[in-house]
Amino acid sequence: MQYSYMTRLFCPKCGRNYDPEQIHQLCTCGSPLLVDYDYEELKKVWTKESLAARSSNIWRYHELLPVRKEENAVTMGEGGTPILPVSKMGEKYGISHLFMKDEGLIPTGSFKARGAAVGLSKAKELGVKKFAMPTNGNAGAAWSLYAARAGLEANVVMPVDAPVTTRKECAASGARLWLVNGLISDAGKMVGELVGKKGYYDASTLKEPYRIEGKKTMGLEIAEQFNWEVPDVILYPTGGGVGLIGIYKAMVELQKLGWISSDKIPRLVAVQADGCAPIVKAWEEGKQESEFWNNSKTGAFGINVPKAIGDFLVLDAIYQTKGCAVSVSEEAIQLAQLDVASKEGLFICPEGAAVFAAAQKLREEQWIKEDDTVVLLNTGQGIKYADDLEAEVPVLEPGDSLV
Amino acid sequence: MQYSYMTRLFCPKCGRNYDPEQIHQLCTCGSPLLVDYDYEELKKVWTKESLAARSSNIWRYHELLPVRKEENAVTMGEGGTPILPVSKMGEKYGISHLFMKDEGLIPTGSFKARGAAVGLSKAKELGVKKFAMPTNGNAGAAWSLYAARAGLEANVVMPVDAPVTTRKECAASGARLWLVNGLISDAGKMVGELVGKKGYYDASTLKEPYRIEGKKTMGLEIAEQFNWEVPDVILYPTGGGVGLIGIYKAMVELQKLGWISSDKIPRLVAVQADGCAPIVKAWEEGKQESEFWNNSKTGAFGINVPKAIGDFLVLDAIYQTKGCAVSVSEEAIQLAQLDVASKEGLFICPEGAAVFAAAQKLREEQWIKEDDTVVLLNTGQGIKYADDLEAEVPVLEPGDSLV
Numbered sequence: 001m002q003y004s005y006m007t008r009l010f011c012p013k014c015g016r017n018y019d020p021e022q023i024h025q026l027c028t029c030g031s032p033l034l035v036d037y038d039y040e041e042l043k044k045v046w047t048k049e050s051l052a053a054r055s056s057n058i059w060r061y062h063e064l065l066p067v068r069k070e071e072n073a074v075t076m077g078e079g080g081t082p083i084l085p086v087s088k089m090g091e092k093y094g095i096s097h098l099f100m101k102d103e104g105l106i107p108t109g110s111f112k113a114r115g116a117a118v119g120l121s122k123a124k125e126l127g128v129k130k131f132a133m134p135t136n137g138n139a140g141a142a143w144s145l146y147a148a149r150a151g152l153e154a155n156v157v158m159p160v161d162a163p164v165t166t167r168k169e170c171a172a173s174g175a176r177l178w179l180v181n182g183l184i185s186d187a188g189k190m191v192g193e194l195v196g197k198k199g200y201y202d203a204s205t206l207k208e209p210y211r212i213e214g215k216k217t218m219g220l221e222i223a224e225q226f227n228w229e230v231p232d233v234i235l236y237p238t239g240g241g242v243g244l245i246g247i248y249k250a251m252v253e254l255q256k257l258g259w260i261s262s263d264k265i266p267r268l269v270a271v272q273a274d275g276c277a278p279i280v281k282a283w284e285e286g287k288q289e290s291e292f293w294n295n296s297k298t299g300a301f302g303i304n305v306p307k308a309i310g311d312f313l314v315l316d317a318i319y320q321t322k323g324c325a326v327s328v329s330e331e332a333i334q335l336a337q338l339d340v341a342s343k344e345g346l347f348i349c350p351e352g353a354a355v356f357a358a359a360q361k362l363r364e365e366q367w368i369k370e371d372d373t374v375v376l377l378n379t380g381q382g383i384k385y386a387d388d389l390e391a392e393v394p395v396l397e398p399g400d401s402l403v
Numbered sequence: 404m405q406y407s408y409m410t411r412l413f414c415p416k417c418g419r420n421y422d423p424e425q426i427h428q429l430c431t432c433g434s435p436l437l438v439d440y441d442y443e444e445l446k447k448v449w450t451k452e453s454l455a456a457r458s459s460n461i462w463r464y465h466e467l468l469p470v471r472k473e474e475n476a477v478t479m480g481e482g483g484t485p486i487l488p489v490s491k492m493g494e495k496y497g498i499s500h501l502f503m504k505d506e507g508l509i510p511t512g513s514f515k516a517r518g519a520a521v522g523l524s525k526a527k528e529l530g531v532k533k534f535a536m537p538t539n540g541n542a543g544a545a546w547s548l549y550a551a552r553a554g555l556e557a558n559v560v561m562p563v564d565a566p567v568t569t570r571k572e573c574a575a576s577g578a579r580l581w582l583v584n585g586l587i588s589d590a591g592k593m594v595g596e597l598v599g600k601k602g603y604y605d606a607s608t609l610k611e612p613y614r615i616e617g618k619k620t621m622g623l624e625i626a627e628q629f630n631w632e633v634p635d636v637i638l639y640p641t642g643g644g645v646g647l648i649g650i651y652k653a654m655v656e657l658q659k660l661g662w663i664s665s666d667k668i669p670r671l672v673a674v675q676a677d678g679c680a681p682i683v684k685a686w687e688e689g690k691q692e693s694e695f696w697n698n699s700k701t702g703a704f705g706i707n708v709p710k711a712i713g714d715f716l717v718l719d720a721i722y723q724t725k726g727c728a729v730s731v732s733e734e735a736i737q738l739a740q741l742d743v744a745s746k747e748g749l750f751i752c753p754e755g756a757a758v759f760a761a762a763q764k765l766r767e768e769q770w771i772k773e774d775d776t777v778v779l780l781n782t783g784q785g786i787k788y789a790d791d792l793e794a795e796v797p798v799l800e801p802g803d804s805l806v
Contacts, residue, residue: 345553347575
């Protein structure tokens with residue numbers, strides 16, 4: 001048995017192959033690269049029953065991950081996040097089987113840990129020493145902290161408006177950090193120059209091929225947690241869209257292995273904010289790629305991405321699964337966040353709240369049916385954004401009475 | 404098979420018994436009450452091998468928890484937190500087998516979720532509708548959010564200096580919240596009046612018997628994660644001390660079941676801050692109880708408890724296991740927090756950092772031996788205290804160069 005059954009990197013646009021034992025970034029045609037595995041061999045040597053004896057973190061799926069040697073896995077116990085019934089919200093929305101996968105229960109407090117764990121493990125295995133990346137906050141925090149554990153140097157550029165907690169995480173990790181008075185697209189340009197001139201590894205979203213493999217584990221977990229009977233609909237807050245691409249890749253791979261039925265794949269929904277909805281616009285127009293969204297703005301900071309490099313892969317996943325794309329208002333996001341905290345006890349992030357609001361909207365539009373099994377991805381902890389929440393609380397002196 | 408094998412409540416001080424099917428708070432003698440189980444019957448009907456097929460949350464140990472009916476378990480997936488090697492810190496301290504159990508990876512971001520999950524599940528089962536409690540922040544956040552999920556009304560009083568994030572969590576949950584310009588002991592007095600006059604359930608630390616059962620699961624998990632060969636030393640940041648009492652109770656119960664050897668129990672260490680060290684003082688003086696610590700102060704806010712109601716149980720656990728109590732300076736706490744983030748990638752809370760500093764001190768004093776297997780409990784996420792951390796970061800304009 002091998003630890004990983006990765007066979008090659010390939011370009012989903014032009015089909016070109018790359019040797020996975022060497023460092024690669026984008027394809028020469030400009031497209032992100034994807035990882036391929038030996039599914040035929042895996043069908044012979046790997047069973048889903050073998051998972052029972054493994055620990056619950058993402059490395060339980062190591063055969064379908066790109067890290068060659070177990071000792072190169074940089075881990076802080078990421079993965080195995082719970083899928084929780086959210087039945088009071090389900091009742092409110094009129095959805096009988098409503099669940100939330102809680103990606104707040106993961107190192108660094110957001111789902112970005114999955115991409116960072118696999119991305120940095122592979123970077124370390126390939127001999128990378130220094131990398132650079134732009135971030136809306138959570139990815140930078142995750143990559144900085146995993147870099148500290150791996151012993152790599154992180155160079156991170158973040159919009160000044162990104163959640164302050166993520167800035168503190170980067171700083172505590174010892175990363176080299178800059179803030180930019182602009183958007184992640186501005187940060188991306190600065191990183192581009194840094195990478196070009198210094199020769200750092202470019203860890204920008206989808207400019208390295210491996211974070212998607214980490215994000216893929218969300219899809220593997222969902223399938224396993226539903227005992228290999230996949231849900232009908234999965235809603236995902238979409239900025240760069242790597243998680244949605246990853247979940248789709250997971251489902252296709254599980255079909256190739258015969259672990260889930262080839263007759264059913266969950267309908268994937270890309271959720272965006274009204275103030276930044278390039279994927280929604282492209283989907284509504286039936287296009288294969290999105291256009292840059294000018295003057296983008298949303299309090300759900302992680303999905304403030306005006307143009308994603310993997311937009312064509314996100315749209316393809318939506319089309320292939322008969323999914324859709326939908327945007328929600330800032331008011332709906334804020335309302336959902338408080339609603340979920342006070343009804344379900346789950347203090348979720350604004351991006352996760354956007355997904356709840358989207359479920360309500362799609363149910364109202366009858367796109368989601370009453371008896372659909374629906375999984376909502378909460379991508380991180382509400383406490384990371386606690387600054388954004390007002391709380392007027394009376395202050396008393398010792399000895400004052402509450403009665 | 405029963406879901407729970409609880410038999411009675413009993414007073415560890417005067418030995419009096421109480422019916423566990425009714426609401427009880429303290430013993431008439433003033434002592435906290437503890438939960439007893441039918442260990443003889445459990446030895447016949449329950450095996451540790453049966454755990455393999457169960458999910459990783461705390462309810463995998465339901466036979467040793469006080470909730471009678473599975474449907475009363477209020478859960479958000481708490482438990483199953485990872486034990487991670489922290490080998491770079493181990494190298495620095497000269498401890499060969501150093502591990503950290505990460506209680507940041509749990510709903511509400513701190514280990515208080517365990518006590519809240521079991522405490523509120525049992526309160527709900529007993530028919531409680533409203534409760535009140537004082538808190539240093541994290542417990543109030545956990546109990547408020549679990550109360551929202553359970554459908555109970557939370558009344559919480561918190562020092563104004565407690566971490567602001569925990570205030571936001573309480574507010575988001577819809578709890579009734581007051582701040583007091585004082586310490587948790589001042590908050591406790593105000594809760595006492597509220598409870599007395601309104602008849603609310605008193606959910607103050609150890610004034611209800613069940614949160615300790617939730618905290619106990621940390622000990623059960625440690626034993627299971629070390630494959631029932633318990634570590635030599637466990638260090639725990641000690642405010643109210645419920646976790647330490649719980650871990651000790653877990654070890655004794657596992658010995659009664661024959662799941663761990665009766666020859667070895669981990670030496671338990673209560674870690675406090677120099678600015679609030681009543682347990683350390685009592686232990687150094689060989690006493691059975693602590694005295695109120697005047698003008699207590701520490702940035703590790705969760706352990707700013709000048710007098711714990713369960714102090715005699717904490718001290719007993721230390722004496723019985725040949726453990727010790729040790730305090731550390733604010734400087735050592737802050738240094739350890741940044742050291743652990745930048746070397747191990749783990750952004751831990753100040754209370755967790757105090758435990759690292761204590762391990763270093765005890766190793767220097769030779770109390771911890773080089774080849775001891777040592778587990779450090781990080782009780783919550785660093786991001787909850789992100790406000791306390793300075794981060795000077797350059798702010799650039801779009802188009803500026805980083806090279």
